Amino acid sequence: MRPSLHGSGAELVSLPVTELAPAKINLALHVTGQRPDGYHLIESIVTFADIGDHLTFSPADEDRLSLSGPFAPAITGGSDNLVARARDGLRRLLQARGVEAPAVAIHLQKNLPVASGIGGGSADAAATLRGLLRLWSAGGVGTDEIEALALSIGADVPMCMAGRPLIASGIGEKLSPLTGMPRFAMVLANPLRGISTPEVFSRLASRQNPGLVLNDPCDWMLNLAAARNDLQGPAGELVPEIGALCNLLQSQGAVLTRMSGSGATCFGVFDSRRSADHAASMLQAERPEWYFASTETIAGS
Numbered sequence: 001m002r003p004s005l006h007g008s009g010a011e012l013v014s015l016p017v018t019e020l021a022p023a024k025i026n027l028a029l030h031v032t033g034q035r036p037d038g039y040h041l042i043e044s045i046v047t048f049a050d051i052g053d054h055l056t057f058s059p060a061d062e063d064r065l066s067l068s069g070p071f072a073p074a075i076t077g078g079s080d081n082l083v084a085r086a087r088d089g090l091r092r093l094l095q096a097r098g099v100e101a102p103a104v105a106i107h108l109q110k111n112l113p114v115a116s117g118i119g120g121g122s123a124d125a126a127a128t129l130r131g132l133l134r135l136w137s138a139g140g141v142g143t144d145e146i147e148a149l150a151l152s153i154g155a156d157v158p159m160c161m162a163g164r165p166l167i168a169s170g171i172g173e174k175l176s177p178l179t180g181m182p183r184f185a186m187v188l189a190n191p192l193r194g195i196s197t198p199e200v201f202s203r204l205a206s207r208q209n210p211g212l213v214l215n216d217p218c219d220w221m222l223n224l225a226a227a228r229n230d231l232q233g234p235a236g237e238l239v240p241e242i243g244a245l246c247n248l249l250q251s252q253g254a255v256l257t258r259m260s261g262s263g264a265t266c267f268g269v270f271d272s273r274r275s276a277d278h279a280a281s282m283l284q285a286e287r288p289e290w291y292f293a294s295t296e297t298i299a300g301s
């Protein structure tokens with residue numbers, strides 16, 4: 001079936017507008033300080049998976065947000081959903097500039113575990129901003145204002161808007177693209193116990209830790225092996241399965257394992273997509289109650 005077209009004048013949009021909200025992976029996360037408002041200063045190497053949540057956007061008589069997918073039961077479609085917050089924030093911004101932002105039906109297929117350190121909610125918010133800017137033909141609205149809106153929704157939303165390998169600093173909003181970043185074959189592993197980001201930050205033993213050092217621009221595995229996730233210790237106190245997950249990934253041949261974000265998702269890097277696929281299915285058979293997903297991260301360009 002041919003997609004329908006929507007819009008006025010030169011900007012025609014294929015309907016429904018669709019967006020992937022890819023899982024965000026903090027390959028390393030150093031906590032280097034704290035701002036007076038309590039937010040922590042970080043230096044993080046970030047990349048994105050080829051799997052994630054799926055969103056669709058269509059014109060409607062009234063705003064609707066519907067949910068499906070394995071992790072939909074863990075969230076609601078109410079005004080606290082980060083998708084609704086992104087929709088409402090963008091509409092306010094556009095209307096203040098005289099741009100129309102009519103009612104929209106959004107469907108979120110929630111494939112990523114919730115509160116799991118791979119930015120599912122932030123990725124959904126970023127995908128909503130991208131999708132609605134297309135649906136509402138508002139691509140010309142100031143980048144600075146959109147970036148400020150993204151940051152007001154969450155510290156991770158600007159990096160999810162960028163959607164490419166990068167180093168994030170500040171509280172996560174200062175972004176430097178990493179053009180040389182290769183793809184990594186990975187398994188993502190989560191014990192399906194949600195974890196609170198503020199609680200993990202609050203348990204840090206030290207808030208002033210050494211920053212990232214990238215010694216060898218050609219050997220990413222060497223750089224990553226020398227880096228850390230400073231949140232892994234405090235998260236492991238809350239969810240002891242994190243240690244077990246890394247051991248399981250290693251037992252299947254992962255050459256590097258680490259937690260992403262504030263957890264509890266851990267990733268294992270494998271030497272090929274084939275070995276990652278094999279490891280994910282072995283681990284799922286061993287621990288059917290946990291989440292395992294094989295993925296390949298995107299390359300920097």
Ligand SMILES: C[C@@](CO)(OP(=O)(O)O)[C@H](O)COP(=O)(O)OP(=O)(O)OC[C@H]1O[C@@H](n2ccc(N)nc2=O)[C@H](O)[C@@H]1O
Pocket residue numbers: 026029038039040041042044116117118119120122153154155156157170171172197198201260261262263
């Ligand atoms: C830890 C990270 C690493 O990428 O990822 P996740 O574990 O959430 O995926 C992020 O910094 C999380 O970003 P995000 O989840 O958007 O954070 P926000 O909603 O803005 O903040 C939630 C709470 O986390 C703490 N927070 C967050 C970011 C930061 N740089 N310092 C903090 O101290 C604050 O207590 C804040 O109130």
Ligand SMILES: Nc1ncnc2c1ncn2[C@@H]1O[C@H](COP(=O)(O)OP(=O)(O)O)[C@@H](O)[C@H]1O
Pocket residue numbers: 074075080081082083113114115116117118119120121122123124197261262263
């Ligand atoms: N669309 C959404 N997807 C996931 N979580 C959401 C969403 N909207 C709101 N939330 C809330 O945001 C919090 C953080 O979720 P998420 O972004 O998945 O985790 P993390 O920040 O650890 O990567 C959760 O407590 C969840 O209830």
